[in-house]
Amino acid sequence: MGLLEIDEVSVQFGGLLAVDDASISVPEGCVTGLIGPNGAGKTTLFNVITGLQAPSGGRVRLDGADITRRRPYRRARLGIARTFQRLEAFGSLTARENVLVALEMRRRWAKSRYDSGKIAAELLERVGAAQVADKRVDSLPTGSARLVELARALATDPKVLLLDEPSSGLDEQETDALGVLLHELTADGLAVLLVEHDMPLVMEACTHISVLDFGRIIAEGTPAEIQADPSVQRAYLGTAKSAS
């Protein structure tokens, strides 16, 4: 039983089934991968989990509690945080202010006392964005802005972290650092669901991978199982009849 359970979720846009009966279990303390070709429904699934998209069927559970009908901000307060494939940083604020917004919200709802400024600096340091802390985010290169988004997500002190293509825009060094950070975070007990196209990163970081194609989960397993799975190869490469 995972900390986050996606249970037979479907999403319908008009006549199109964007997500079709998808079930994923995200246990704490490890990274779960979600891969699949373009348009397979990965981001839609993320929107369902965070409440930005209402599912047409199925349930989302956090820690056993059904949160399918909770408002997005409630889910955030329950411990679901995410980053976005297409950046959704607060562009006209500085990197530090981006993190502060999240920290100050948490201080209100969790009624905890802490020095937001200090924690913001720590978080930016941790994701490797300390040197851009006082720059406006819309003047940053993509990679740094993604790191700011990550720091902002961590600032809500989540139980579950959803990462939507965090490595795109990062250089190889930054991608390696991201891998290390993922290990640290899961070691602290965080549950991570990772959508990513950088296969080396996915294969290295994930303990378990689900493959989404046409909105359906077509395969599940360990990285090695996934790499060897012919249906996954088909999903990515097309019918293999003319293959060598």
Added chain:
Amino acid sequence: MSQRWSNLLVWAGTIAFIVLVSKAAWAGNPVNGTSLTNLVVLALPVAGIIAMSATGLVVVYTTTGVFNFAQGAIGMFLAYVDWELTVAHGLPQAVALPLVVLVIAPLLGIGLDRAIMRHLQGKQLVVQLMVTVGLLFAFVGLANMIWNQNNAHSMPQLFAGKGFHIGDVLLTWHRFITIMVAVALAIGLRILLVRTRIGIAMRAVVDNRDLAALEGARSSVLSSFAWALGCSVAALAGILIAPETADMSTTTLTFLILTAFAAAVVGRLRSLPLTYLGAIILALATQWMASFLRFSDRWTNVPDALPTIMLFIVLLLLPRAEVQFARIGQIRRVERVSSVRDTAIGLAAFVAFMAILTLFLSSSDPTNTNRLALGMCTALLALSLVPLTGWAGQVSLAPLAFAGIGAVAYTRLGGAHGSVWAVFLAALVTIPVGALFAFPAMRLQGLYLALATLAFAAMVEEVFYTQPFAVGPGERPVARLHLLGIDFSSPKSFLILVTVVFGLCGVGVVALRRSPFGRRLVALRDSEAASVTVGVNILETKLAVFALSAGIAGFAGAFYAMSFGTLNNAQGFQMIAGLPVVLALVIGGVGFVAGALFAGVFGFVTLFVQDNWHISLWIALFYLAPGLAVLGIIQNPSGAVVPIGEGFARLLPWRKDAKQEYEEMTAAAAEPEVGELGLERPFAESDVLLVDRELGISNDVPRPVAAARSS
């Protein structure tokens, strides 16, 4: 609340409203076949006019994305052109009307598109809106300048008012033609949109703008065409409605468009058949009111408010907007947040400047002092929009309506003898009214919310001030403050008081921007989706910012009331007078305290010039000045105070960073971007060097540039 339930609520409320109003105001005329036939016969020409105007709005909006507030003003102006040709110069209408509708109007539309509208793509909504609002004022100003409004103008009906009877109503040929023209327009547009290539392309743009461009459809041609068509339709509507109005009042003709807004919103700003349906319903409702209901006393103005009431109801029935994701590729806003200390120093300096200025103001003639005080009230009011529109991105066109409510509250709650508490009570009273706006703001985004606030402003003007508990028919005296034993009733002391209040509020607003709340507002504007995923409750945040804004506006309203000295009816707080405040703030810079100050100065200068140059040209300035300011917005969409502030900061010895920033910026602006080169202009030798440098091209890499040049 789910969509279904809230819609049910609005419908139930609407029906209850209609029943209650009809019952209360029933005039006692019999409802039978004849009277209902009469109603339809009278309503149809009105429906035709509304439909035409709304069609113009829809065509322009779908094709270019600009909502044209000036549609009515353009119609008014072109109706006056037609008047000039026919009445003043004796041209037969058979020549003048085609000339205006088919030649002058399209040329005007193309000119507007080329000169102004084309530059609006991708700008902030409030900037887009205010440019067309400015245009509205410019056309009213121009018309007032050319056609002196002290002289009566009237346009004869077509066929001299002859007609035929349906039942016992005379349907004049003029009205019959109006109906026919609306029908013909519907058929003509149908043919245009289905049969012709340019029409198909206009529909294609609605489906998928990028793909249409890929097909080779020139968006510039399409937008010029849409503006030409929009202006032609506006001219038709204007010329046909002009004889129906008493003396061709420029403002009446201009604001007839409010009904068309409602009809266009019924069609969701894209469906023409629904727009026509909306026009018919609205016309029937208007005529129902005129035929069967009678309003008097405090409700006298209800018929005038009807278009905006209907607009408001239609807006509330729109489907709820989704959580907004940020749009990538928007222009970066330049927004240097000043420190609280810098602001405090700056505003203290300003107060000192004002205090010194009062020494030079005439004591015997307080006119200029009063104008300055009114200017500072305007600045204070504009300040109310800085958090709401500037930071949270919620466009409100109703600040003056909140000020009006505040003014009334002040007057009724102790302002008559200058009680200090009444100022704060004024703010307290307006806060819940403003907070109510958070609910439509949850459902309506952008343009629709702006229209809702506009409708609200009009409703307040028409039905609120006339209530006996508010102002009623007479006058109410207002006293200026007694504070700490000081009497601020003299013009100079009052000016200093308002300036100090503005200074304190300005510092407060900047402090707020630097607080968690201020950050949260900007975050909400930048990305709603990201805000909710870090736990921001959008409703709570919008409630807070609308309440705050209304509070400041109500506070400002108290000072307006003191500045006026008496309150009578809506005098000074009309919807139309509120638009220039928003406009001036946008010109100054909607996110800045300095922008609000700019709005105040702008208001003062307009008042001053208007009263001091007794030349007909300057009389029009009240309208013309905001209109001319349109050009300023296009030059500098983030606000005039930004370059002013940057220029000023360069002079300050402790702002070395500003100087350096400026030098970097000018250096960067001097070099063209690589992307701007290409076929649009010849490729000069220097460009090649620039490209080489940009690309880091050295000799061992193939040089396509060289190949291009040799061919």
Added chain:
Amino acid sequence: MTSMQAVPTPDATDDEVPILQLAAVRAGYGRIDVLHGIDLELRAGEVFALLGPNGAGKSTTLAVCSGQITPSTGGMFLCGRDVTGVAPDALARAGVCLIPEGRGIFPNLNVLENLRMATFTGHSFSQVLDLAFAQFPRLGERRKQTAGTLSGGEQQMLSMARALATEPAVLLIDELSMGLAPIIVEELYEHVRRIAASGLSILIVEQFAHEILGLADRAGIMLHGRLLHTGPPASIADELADAYLGAEHETPAAHPSQ
């Protein structure tokens, strides 16, 4: 702009100016950089297949080629002429035609109206109709049907028909197969094969690699916004599975274009 009309030369040789060329192009959406320096040549009359996993930048490359995205640095050349930053409508009239990802149709217009949109590039409507219905007779049967109600395959055919009817010099095809059943994809690629045989220069982006390697003259693999390998399809096939499902990072530095 009319002087730009590029004419495909079927007997192109290697030393001729490529019909379409990207030089050191960096580009992206808003602030998201996707392409990190692309060098690509499309020679007259060839079919070039651009392969690679999601997010590699294939569609962005096509968006640059069709003028929808202006490179932040680098240049684009059409028959040797610099067309960097030229608007998409101007490029379309100059003979560069994109069949976009998903369905490149106007869903609320009917089939005929969709085809009417192809006449902006200077062909008469009857010409466009003749060409379209000759290639895709099935569209002729549904000429009055609203495009949004056509099946996925038919929509894609309409998209192709509209593109071909303009007799472009360069055809850019973006993920023809997206969201379609394999059997329909096969049918669509039959059409592409026929078009290619007529000598049109085609730059085609695909995920379903095996479908396309059979008909491409050359192919390239994109990864992380860089073009890694280019060469004859046979030499590419082996690299593919690695690129898609994970292997070592390739260094983009050394990749001579042949």
